[in-house]
Amino acid sequence: MYTPLVEIEDLKVYYPNGKNNPVRAVDGVSLDIYPGETLGLVGESGCGKSTLARAILRLCESTAGEVLFDGENIFNLSPQEMKDMRREMQIVFQDPYASLNPRRTVGQIIGLPMALQGVPRKEIRERVQTLLPKVGLQETHIDRYPHQFSGGQRQRIGIARALAAGPRFIVADEPVSSLDVSIRAQIINLLQELQQEMGLTYLFITHDLSVVNYVSDRIAVMCLGKIVELASTTAIFASPRHPYTQALLSAIPRLDGRHRRRIILRGSVPSPMDPPPGCRFRTRCFHRAKDDACLEEPPLMAIGDGHYVACHYAVPSRQWISA
Ligand code: ADP
Numbered sequence: 001m002y003t004p005l006v007e008i009e010d011l012k013v014y015y016p017n018g019k020n021n022p023v024r025a026v027d028g029v030s031l032d033i034y035p036g037e038t039l040g041l042v043g044e045s046g047c048g049k050s051t052l053a054r055a056i057l058r059l060c061e062s063t064a065g066e067v068l069f070d071g072e073n074i075f076n077l078s079p080q081e082m083k084d085m086r087r088e089m090q091i092v093f094q095d096p097y098a099s100l101n102p103r104r105t106v107g108q109i110i111g112l113p114m115a116l117q118g119v120p121r122k123e124i125r126e127r128v129q130t131l132l133p134k135v136g137l138q139e140t141h142i143d144r145y146p147h148q149f150s151g152g153q154r155q156r157i158g159i160a161r162a163l164a165a166g167p168r169f170i171v172a173d174e175p176v177s178s179l180d181v182s183i184r185a186q187i188i189n190l191l192q193e194l195q196q197e198m199g200l201t202y203l204f205i206t207h208d209l210s211v212v213n214y215v216s217d218r219i220a221v222m223c224l225g226k227i228v229e230l231a232s233t234t235a236i237f238a239s240p241r242h243p244y245t246q247a248l249l250s251a252i253p254r255l256d257g258r259h260r261r262r263i264i265l266r267g268s269v270p271s272p273m274d275p276p277p278g279c280r281f282r283t284r285c286f287h288r289a290k291d292d293a294c295l296e297e298p299p300l301m302a303i304g305d306g307h308y309v310a311c312h313y314a315v316p317s318r319q320w321i322s323a
Contacts (some may be wrong), residue, residue, distance in 0.1 A: 001189040002034045002035060003035075004034050004035075004068075005033055005034060005035045005070060005168065005169055005201050006032070006033040006056065006067065006069055006169060006201070006203075007031075007032050007033075007054060007066075007067070007068040007071075008029055008030055008031045008033075008052075008065070008066075008067050008068075009027050009028070009030055009055075009066040009067075009068070010030055010064065010065040010066070011025055011026055011028070011029045011030070011052070011059065011062055011064070011065035011066070011067065011126065012024070012027055012028055012029075012062075012063040012064040012065050013025050013026040013051050013052070013055045013062050013063055014063040015050075015136070016028075017273060020273060021273040021274055021308070022063075022273065023272050023273050024225050024272050024273070024275060025048040025051040025052075025225055025272055026048045026051050026052045026062075026225050026230055026254075027048075027224075027225030027226055027275070028065075028194075028225075028226060028302065029048075029052055029065075029222075029225075029226065029271035030087060030251075030300070031220055031225075031230070033169070033201060033203060033226060034201070034273065034287060035199075035201055036195075036199055036200075037142050037201060037217045037218065038195065038201075038204050038215050038217050038218075039202070039203050039204065039216065039217070039218050039219070039220060039221050040204050040206065040212035040215060040216030040218070040219040040220070041053075041203060041204065041206075041219075041222060041253055042096065042205075042206060042207065042209060042212050042219060042220070042221055042222065042231065042248065042317075043207070043221060043222035043237075043248075044206060044207065044223075044225055044248070044269065046269065046272070047222045047224055048169070048220055048222055048224070048225045048272070049173075049207075049213045050173055050174075050204045050205065052222070053091065053148065053171045053203065053205055054091075055067070055228065056089075056171065056203070057089050057090075057091055057171060058074055058075065058082060059091070061084055062075065063090065067086065067266050069088060069089060070084075070088070070168075074297055076322075078134070083116070083117075083124075084315045085112070086165065087113075087117065087165040087166060087167060088102045088167050088168050088169060088262055089167055089168075089170075089171070090113075090162035090167040090169070090170050090171070090173075091162060091164065091170070091171045092155070092158050092159055092162050092170060092172045092173065092175045092191075093158060093172070093175075094152065094174035094175065094177050094178055095178045096154035096155040096158040096178070097151070097154055098147075100146040100158065101146075101159060102145065102146055102147060103145075104140065104145075104146075104210050105140050105143050105144060105170060106132075106137075106142055106143070106144055106145075106146070106157055106219075107124075107125060107128050107142040107143060107283075109146070109157060109161055110126070110128045110131060110132075110157065110160045110161045110164050110186070111124040111127075111128050111164065112161070112164075113162055113165040114127060114165060115165045122259055123128070125142070127164070128142055128160075128164070129142060130204075131160045131163060131164060132160065133161050134163070134194070134197075135156040135157075135160045135161070135163070135190060135194075136156050136186075136190060137153065137156050137157070146244055148308055149179065150183075151178065151183070151203070151226060152179055152180070152183035152186060152187060153181050155175060155176070155179060155187050156187070156190065158175075159190065159191065159194070161186075163194065163198070167203075168199070168200065168201060169200070169201045169203075170200055170201070170202050170316075171202075171203045171205070172191060172202055172204045172205065173184070173224045173322075174204045174205055174206055174207070174275065175187060175191065175204075176188060176206075176208075176211065177206065177207070177208065180193075184211070187216055188211065188214065191204075191215070194217065202252045204216060208311060209248060209249060209251075209252050209261060210252055212233070213233060213237060216233045217232065217233060218230065218232050218233060218306075219231065219232075219236045221236070221242065221244065221245045223242075223244045223269060223281055224272060224275050224278055224279070224280040224281075225275070225279055226268070226310065226311070227300060227310070227311045228242045228244050228245070228280070228281065228306075228311070229241060229242040229244075229308065229310065229311075230300065230306075230307070230308040230309075231305075231306060231307040231308065232305075232306060234309050235247065235266075235282075235305065235306075236249075238275070240313040241303065241307070241311065242281075242309050242310065242311045242314065243263075243281065243285050243286060243287045243311065244281045244284075246263060247263040247264075247265050247286075250262050250263040258290055263286060264283045265286070266284065266286075267283055267284045269284070270283055273311040275298075277295060277296050277311075278295040278296055278297050279294045279295075279296075279297060279298055279311070279312070280297075282294045282295075283309075287311075287313055291312070292315075293312045293313075297300070298310045298312045301314075
């Protein structure tokens, strides 16, 4: 078995909320991410995906738990050590326009991570010029400003900036969600080519299950601050075991033309300030939610072949696919 590149241990991120309960955005997540893989992270809006991503990169304060990168607990690093660690772990944001400084040239934007690490200015320019064609831009783009580019090109700039320091691990947080459908595939293909070429490891966050199906080796499904299912992409799509995963998947068409029974969830999403005791999905579950067992929190249990599910009644796949 490989050694994981990133190990997340019982991570919690609670946002203080004045006098009320804190927002439990991430509430006890444990995950391993292996070298060279793409781990897809899916779940409905507000379930804690971005917070988890930022906490892994130490871009926000965690309440409890550990994140190990290459065996090293990043929460124990000094500011200087963390600065060095930043070379290894980078992020590509959803909205390339909001995340690029409009007053800086492409060369300055992509060069900033290198400048922060003390790379001489001339060398930075040369390295940026080498990077631009790798992300599908031209060397001559180096002195232009973000507003002179299309959305897709701006995301290419964001990707180049993430690559500039030579990272091993990249979190892509909804990297194509703000782009036109017509250019999403180009950006996804670019990320995949770069992964092959540079041996990168990705945590790919999206609410779009067709994207995650295309890019991921494994998929983690998040519901109200917790991982409720984790398996290979093939297993998640062929035999999802958690009713929440089944509901998410039921919304997308199958490639073989057969139809899934659409599962419409009733009831509103509980607040992460006051999640229901026991199973977090209990209040919306269409399965056996009323069983007393569901008042006990189900652990993420191994059910074989690297498939994990947090449900007392992991449903056999037979019941899932309707012919
Ligand atoms: P997702 O990426 O899955 O949409 P987020 O991680 O953005 O989810 O948000 C998870 C929960 O944490 C949501 O309820 C959101 O409102 C809350 N949240 C996110 N950021 C903050 C913050 N800075 N302060 C307080 N609450 C936050």
